């Protein structure tokens with residue numbers, strides 16, 4: 001089968017590989033019907049994910065049809081349409097039991113797919129802990145509607161959930177890339193008083209204005225003043241930092257009002273400074289880190305009910321055989337791309 005493979009730093013290549021087989025009684029083999037490219041794939045390519053293993057098939061955003069399951073798998077069966085979770089997790093360890101599935105202590109726990117073990121930019125993928133990592137897609141939900149459930153939408157959902165958003169809040173979301181928009185959609189479910197999106201790219205600003213007319217939009221240069229003017233207590237009550245650019249972490253805490261919650265889901269290429277003397281007395285609460293993707297079933301229900309729609313994010317479509325082209329477009333942000341669908 002064809003599999004897009006991490007060769008070495010700076011180099012991915014479409015290679016012919018054997019089809020994956022069941023290796024454990026909890027595994028499932030999924031025929032990938034639709035996949036996507038994530039910014040994290042680019043992080044692997046550029047060497048900022050040291051635990052990524054050369055030779056693995058990349059890709060951790062996909063939906064497909066279960067082809068085969070191990071003897072211990074109970075929740076899915078061959079023929080089921082499923083969304084694949086970015087994280088594989090055992091469901092039994094201390095962290096899993098507390099919902100911190102990103103920190104699952106199993107050898108295959110956390111973000112393994114397309115990083116430490118073969119992922120889904122391929123025709124087939126082996127999913128360990130299939131009972132936890134696969135969610136059945138309701139019949140009325142299409143592959144394109146479900147494509148982002150296991151990764152960027154899970155991230156947006158988790159970010160909004162841990163941010164303790166209330167109806168009184170002004171929420172600032174920094175970054176309107178794919179994960180930023182997913183965070184926006186999930187923040188909208190919480191019905192805060194005001195949502196402000198900060199974004200630099202004119203194309204993405206246009207996208208937000210076009211699709212979500214109730215959302216206020218500003219740019220990084222104007223953000224601090226804008227947020228102060230458009231909030232009730234001198235700053236945002238909640239800030240979601242999803243951009244991960246050079247200065248966006250500083251912007252995030254500066255735009256927060258005293259005692260605000262600042263949630264950082266962005267992945268940075270460089271260390272960030274937490275200037276405690278400058279923020280002394282502001283009494284902020286920071287929440288950080290990688291998604292705990294354990295709400296996929298609920299997210300699918302919300303999609304089925306028409307409460308979340310990420311299909312406008314799919315701006316381009318390619319077959320797997322042309323994935324090089326898709327990467328080029330996505331990486332260089334050509335042609336107004338937000339997300340590509342591969343399949």
Ligand SMILES: [Zn+2]
Pocket residue numbers: 038039040041060061086151152
């Ligand atoms: Zn991702």
Ligand SMILES: [Zn+2]
Pocket residue numbers: 089090091092093094095096097103104105106109
């Ligand atoms: Zn676990």
